[in-house]
Amino acid sequence: MRRPLVAGNWKMNGSSETAQDLVAGIRKGVEAGLPADIAICPPFVYLTQVGGLLDGSDIALGGQNASQHESGAYTGEVAPAMLVDVGCEYVILGHSERRSYYGEDDVLVAEKVVAAHAAGLKPILCVGETLEEREADRTEAVVASQLDALLESDDGLAALQNGVIAYEPVWAIGTGKTATPQQAQDVHAFIRQRVAAKDADLGAEIRILYGGSVKGNNAAELFAMADIDGGLIGGASLQAEEFLRICRAAI
Ligand code: PGA
Secondary structure, X not given: OOOOEEEEEOOOOOOHHHHHHHHHHHHHHHOOOOOOEEEEEOOHHHHHHXXXXXXXXXXXXXXXXXXXXXXXXXXXXXXXXXXXXXXXXXXXXXXXXXXXXXXXXXXXXXXXXXXXHHOOOEEEXXXXXXXXXXXXXXXXXXXXXXXXXXXXXXXXXXXXXXXXXXXXXXXXOOOOXXXXXXXXXXXXXXXXXXXXXXXHHXXXXXXXXXXXXXXXXXXXXXXXXXXXXXXXXXXHHXXXXXXXXXXXXXX
């Protein structure tokens, strides 16, 4: 059985003060114990603070990005080993905002996933199509090429053994337009089959999260689908009660 994962992607939001309140609220609600994994991915500068606030809880810490390089003269970048150093277990890679605003392509994202895995992180690889691509009936082709950048190399396949895939249709991110459970399930099943074609065990075991306007009131129906193993949550992860409702739906 795949254990569900709900990961909160705070993106570039908050302050040390709001981080403190948000983590306190989430911790209070999670103390009872949930049969799901939970992770919080704050901006880099708050990782150490949030890591400290999560001490003694089962909630994991994650980064929102990492360099493909180990160390060196890369001004403004953060190495995967640094994320491990401050207590991260996960790192989100290839988020559509990174792809579209910062020019990250499939090859670079694959390099980052491999580097993150080598440093001991669990990469959360994000894939997903734009509205234009969906309307042109290219969803599967786009997602396939994003996946194949990893599936076609031994290093990439090895990195996914410890990884998670997040299907995030770009048209659903931050728009309030959630994919229907069936739309999401269809793509999740496609992703799982594509992974399974390379490695049957990995296909059966890898967790595939849905992301894109997941809220407390739509999480349960999405998470009930056979190939949806939790969610990557943006806006709704900034409110403790809303995030907790989503976490509770992931069982
Ligand atoms: P959203 O973002 O939940 O605000 O749509 C999801 C994401 O970008 O990971």
